[in-house]
Amino acid sequence: MIFSLSHQLKTTILILTLKNTFEEVGNATLFAKQFFKEVFIPPYEAKQFLKQCYIIGYKSLPLVAITGFIMGLVLTMQSRPTLVKFGAESWLPGMVALSLIREIAPVITALICAGKISSGIGAELGSMKVTEQIDAMEVSAINPYNYLVVTRILACTLMVPILVFFADAIGIMGGFVGVNIHGDVNFYRYLTQIIQSLEFLDLIPATIKTFFFGFFIGMIGCYKGFNATNGTESVGKAANSAVVTASLTIFIIDMVAVQITDLFF
Amino acid sequence: MIKEEKHTEKEEKAKDKKAIIEIKDLHKTFGKNNKVLQGVNLTVNKGEDLVILGRSGSGKSVTIKCIVGLIEPDKGEIKVFGDNVLNLKKSELNEIRVRIGFLFQSGALYDSMSVRENLAFTLKKHKRELTPEEVESEVVEALDSVGLSDAIDKMPSELSGGMQKRIGLARTLILKPEIILYDEPTTGLDTITSREISELILDIKHKQKTTSIIITHDMACAKLTADRIMVLKDGVIHAEGTYEELEKSEDEWVRSFFE
Numbered sequence: 001m002i003f004s005l006s007h008q009l010k011t012t013i014l015i016l017t018l019k020n021t022f023e024e025v026g027n028a029t030l031f032a033k034q035f036f037k038e039v040f041i042p043p044y045e046a047k048q049f050l051k052q053c054y055i056i057g058y059k060s061l062p063l064v065a066i067t068g069f070i071m072g073l074v075l076t077m078q079s080r081p082t083l084v085k086f087g088a089e090s091w092l093p094g095m096v097a098l099s100l101i102r103e104i105a106p107v108i109t110a111l112i113c114a115g116k117i118s119s120g121i122g123a124e125l126g127s128m129k130v131t132e133q134i135d136a137m138e139v140s141a142i143n144p145y146n147y148l149v150v151t152r153i154l155a156c157t158l159m160v161p162i163l164v165f166f167a168d169a170i171g172i173m174g175g176f177v178g179v180n181i182h183g184d185v186n187f188y189r190y191l192t193q194i195i196q197s198l199e200f201l202d203l204i205p206a207t208i209k210t211f212f213f214g215f216f217i218g219m220i221g222c223y224k225g226f227n228a229t230n231g232t233e234s235v236g237k238a239a240n241s242a243v244v245t246a247s248l249t250i251f252i253i254d255m256v257a258v259q260i261t262d263l264f265f
Numbered sequence: 266m267i268k269e270e271k272h273t274e275k276e277e278k279a280k281d282k283k284a285i286i287e288i289k290d291l292h293k294t295f296g297k298n299n300k301v302l303q304g305v306n307l308t309v310n311k312g313e314d315l316v317i318l319g320r321s322g323s324g325k326s327v328t329i330k331c332i333v334g335l336i337e338p339d340k341g342e343i344k345v346f347g348d349n350v351l352n353l354k355k356s357e358l359n360e361i362r363v364r365i366g367f368l369f370q371s372g373a374l375y376d377s378m379s380v381r382e383n384l385a386f387t388l389k390k391h392k393r394e395l396t397p398e399e400v401e402s403e404v405v406e407a408l409d410s411v412g413l414s415d416a417i418d419k420m421p422s423e424l425s426g427g428m429q430k431r432i433g434l435a436r437t438l439i440l441k442p443e444i445i446l447y448d449e450p451t452t453g454l455d456t457i458t459s460r461e462i463s464e465l466i467l468d469i470k471h472k473q474k475t476t477s478i479i480i481t482h483d484m485a486c487a488k489l490t491a492d493r494i495m496v497l498k499d500g501v502i503h504a505e506g507t508y509e510e511l512e513k514s515e516d517e518w519v520r521s522f523f524e
Contacts, residue, residue: 043390124377127376128375128376131371131373131376132369132370132371132373133373133374133375133376135330135335135369135373136367136369136373136374136375138334138335138362139333139334139335139362139365139367140362140363140387140390140391140440141359141360141362141363141390141391142386142387142390
């Protein structure tokens with residue numbers, strides 16, 4: 001009897017969780033659909049878009065630079081002993097650059113952006129929602145979706161790939177420092193080895209997926225913020241939920257991107 | 266000749282009595298069973314200040330939010346300037362929204378913008394042809410009308426609750442609305458500031474010839490501003506009349522507001 005009740009309870013919880021998840025996915029899809037509808041409709045909020053590019057892109061540079069440098073340095077220092085064991089130390093610059101450009105820099109940078117940008121957007125829009133600022137825009141006949149959401153999603157979609165390029169470059173510099181801790185390689189030789197081991201096609205899938213990362217980081221932050229309800233508590237929830245959902249989405253996109261890359265490149 | 270003049274005067278009065286907001290059989294339920302509005306009917310005439318009273322959660326704010334399309338009712342008809350706002354396209358609704366001002370309970374100032382930017386933002390969006398000097402002059406004029414021109418460079422976080430409401434009112438006034446909806450304009454303010462806000466509402470009505478709906482619990486504000494009062498109970502209009510009429514109402518529940 002007790003076993004049966006517990007089983008029923010578990011089934012009910014599972015059904016409710018699944019229902020809520022599907023509802024959330026459905027609502028998020030409608031929210032994203034509205035973006036594609038609104039993005040082409042004037043007025044185009046160029047000033048606000050540039051402001052968001054500055055906040056999302058320029059203000060994230062120091063964080064991305066530090067992370068990128070550490071990624072390059074650590075990756076080099078961790079990979080070196082194994083490559084030395086197999087007598088393949090000369091592959092080190094190429095291997096580090098390839099790992100950074102194809103996988104590590106895009107994913108780590110996107111995760112950092114999910115933490116910094118998605119949560120920031122979620123908290124900002126959530127706070128605007130609960131203090132009726134979004135409603136105030138709406139009743140003033142100003143389209144809050146166009147002004148707040150479209151500009152942020154566009155800025156994220158454009159800025160995240162640029163931040164990833166920046167992290168790639170700084171990571172390669174970190175690798176150079178890592179190589180020189182135990183050896184003596186000049187920068188020109190280090191760079192030549194990287195260029196020789198890289199192909200142009202290595203850049204394309206990595207770059208394409210960063211646009212998706214950027215889009216979803218912005219979209220999820222805006223969606224969570226725009227749907228915040230029930231006072232200040234929900235602002236924290238929106239920010240937290242934005243980070244968790246955006247991080248998870250980044251891994252899912254990465255997994256799909258790897259499968260597609262495997263098929264076509 | 267005298268007869269003709271009298272006739273014109275009558276026509277003018279009739280014109281002035283023209284209903285500007287008409288709500289018929291408005292229903293709204295939140296969730297499954299939370300029936301907030303259960304058939305609200307009300308009319309607001311041009312130039313009139315209508316005060317809506319009622320207990321917390323009785324649907325006063327929901328009613329005015331339905332008027333501007335912030336909340337979609339389940340059933341009913343809302344005519345503003347003769348158009349049923351529930352059947353309008355977004356662009357048509359926005360044309361009506363420009364003619365309606367809405368003062369939120371919290372003021373709802375954009376907290377990332379200064380007072381100047383808060384006021385200029387709405388103006389720039391709707392009157393793109395204005396030069397920066399003209400925008401500045403309109404901003405100063407709107408701030409003057411609420412007696413807060415000194416606060417032009419302050420951020421909302423630097424303002425007191427009363428000042429935030431006044432700035433909110435200035436932001437509402439900058440588009441020169443024909444209707445103003447006040448959502449609890451004096452809530453959370455001390456008696457003196459509440460009186461100042463109530464006098465400001467009265468002043469705006471006389472100077473700008475606006476029509477207003479005022480949601481309030483503050484009887485002093487109601488006494489000062491109301492041409493007519495409606496009392497909302499159980500999702501319907503329970504009583505209606507002037508302040509003096511309702512004060513002497515036979516209904517004890519209605520009278521309890523005035524005690």
